[in-house]
Amino acid sequence: MLVRKFIQWSQGTSATARADGVAALARAYLYSEMAPEERREAESALYALLDDPSPLPRRAMAECFAGSPDAPPALIHGLARDQSEVSALVLTRSPLLADADLIDCAAVGDSAAQAAIALRADLSPAVCASLAEIAGREAAIALAVNESANIPDFALRRMVERFGDDGEVREALLGRAWLPATVRAHLADVTARALADFVVSRQWLSAPRGARIALDNRDRATMIIASGCADYSEETAALAAYLRVAGQITPGVALRALLCGQKGLFEATLAELTGLSAKRIAGVVREPWSDAFAAAYAKAGFPAGLLIVFRSALAALARLKPGNEDEGALRLPLIQAVLADCASGDPALGNVMSLLRRFELDATREQARRQIAEVRTAQVRSQAADDSPMLFGLPTTLTPRAEGSEDTGVVVDLAALERELLAA
Template sequence: MIVRKFIQWSENAPASARAEGVGALARAYLYGDLEAQERADAEQILYAMLDDPSPLVRRSLAESIASAVEAPPAIILGLALDQSDISSVVLARSPLLTDAQLIDCASVGDRVAQAAIALRPELSPAVASALAEVASREALIALAVNEGANLPEFAMRRMIERFGGDPELREALLGRPWIPAAVRAALAAAAARQLADYAVERNWLSPARSERIAKDSRERAAMIIAAGCAAFSEETAALAAYLRISGQLTAGLALRGLLCGQTGLFAATLVELTGMGPRRVAGLIREPASTAFAAVYAKAGLPAPLMVAFRAALVALGNNSGKTPGGLNADAADGGALRLPVIQFVLSQCEAMQDESLARLIALLRRFEADAAREQGRKGLSRLREAQAEAAAPPVAAAAPETPDYLPIPATADEPESKVETMTEPLAETDIVVDLVALEKELLAA
């Protein structure tokens, strides 16, 4: 009876009244004390409202049952496949939707529906990975800012592959509580590539010059990221794997890593290129002059003429004693920056060989030396300016003692004592004060 009456009423009622009636009926179904037959009739009406021509009615139904665990799953799924302003309500809140259903809705939904899925309080790695593959730019930004999303590393890298040139997406990923080293390197590479392309489009730089600057920026970023990792860890290994896959793991990058003191990254590079165990590689790089090191170096496919530089760098870093010949601690990498004493030691060893085949290597080392010296000069100038600023700053006033040394002159005899007020404002330069210490001495002398 209730079904027939509601349907008869809804045929002539305006959309706003139907929307209000459906919402009330849905709340009565979920939270009211209905009998079994009344509950079954109400459920039939809710199913029928999925075909209501007005989106106001369907949205009211979605808002009423979206968060309910007791809602009919078929109605939830029907609303999830509706137009985006209706489906987004259910997709963002319903606990009844499975991962498979969410992935299906993401594949056929627009950016509004995809963003609603991306902003769910808890998101499984499967759904997050599916979004990374098919979602729009706006939905991926929503996914990146959602701290409740379990976002795997490969999903982050896929997001960067698709929309790495978008600065908002990069900023959203960098704002996450933790991102792997490989993802940080991918973000840096995307930013460097975008800036290089922009400089070429504006005719500010030639393509060759722009590519060289971008390559140098990527390598600098890789060194900074490696400096934030442990000496050799899973994160360092993942960074080396990413650098190899992306084509950045060159002999020049490996040498730069050593010149920056990143022995952990160099070990991870050899492990990635040779397939040998990390302990075995770590033992070999402690003996750079040995034939075993020469064998693993050759197995990694690194250029033979550069072996003298790699050996000199390992010696300079002092893998046996922990110090360079100049006393530089090998474990004190300066945030991934090039280390001038190491470069100078390697340069001296290469020049002593007097081998013409090392001319390009020496030129590279000279460029590294100039970069390191310039960075050292910047830091020295910054420290000098800070020291000058501290010296020029006025001394900080000491805290006032509990018993002040100076008090205002007491009131004259013509004024009653009750009119004398305690001075609370600081004394001006023209105020007359009394030295209590001197006054005490005069009284004692009298």
């Protein structure tokens, strides 16, 4: 009887009135004490309105039932597959949708529906991986800013692969509270290439110059990322594995790691290239002049002529204490020590000596920048202290004599007074 009366009433009313009626019926279903028969009739009336020609009644149902665990499951599934104006409410909040339902809705839904799923609280790794693979740009941004989403590392890397050229996606990913080192390295790579392509397209730099700058910036970023990892850990090993797969492991990068004090990354690189255990690599690295280190070095595929350079770098790293360099920055004393050891005039070391000179230039310039920053900070503090109008308890400027006041004829030479006090 309830279904018949409700349907007869709804046929002669406007879409807005039907939406109000549906909302009232939905609230009665959720919060009033209905008899089982009345509840079944109410469900039938709500199911009938899933075919309403206007989205307003269906949106009203979605607003009432979206966050309720007591909503009719079939009704929730119907609303979840409706147009995005209706489905987004349910996809974002309903606890009745399983992971398989969300994945299916993401596969057939538009960008708004995918973004609604991406914003769900505590999103499971399976749904996150599905969205990373099939969702559009808007959903990728929504997923990246959802801190409660349990996004696996491989899904984050897949998002970088698909949307690495999009600045907003990169910004959203970098805004997350934590990112794996491999994802940060991947982002650094695509960002460096995007910036290089931009300046080259504007003809601000030549293509070779732009490529060199992109490469240097990427390697600097890799060292900074490595400095945030433990000395040698699973994350460092994962970073080395990513660098190998990405083709970024070169003798120059390995040498930069040592000259930045990133011994853990160098060990992880050797372990990745040789297949030896981390414990074995750590042992041979402690003895850089041993035959065991030479064998591991050769197995890694590094040039034999550069063995002396790596041995010198490891020896210098062992005997020199860290300075006040920034994390991940090149250490000037290490570079100078290696240059001194390798300054033999051997033609085979010509290229690596040129690389070391470039490293020395970078480290020197960075040291100069730090010194300038320190001087400027000291100047700001000094100026703040000098803003006081008192010097040795006396005013540094004479206040003009008020009209009518008595002129004593006494003039105070503050500069002479200061010199006299200092002399005393």
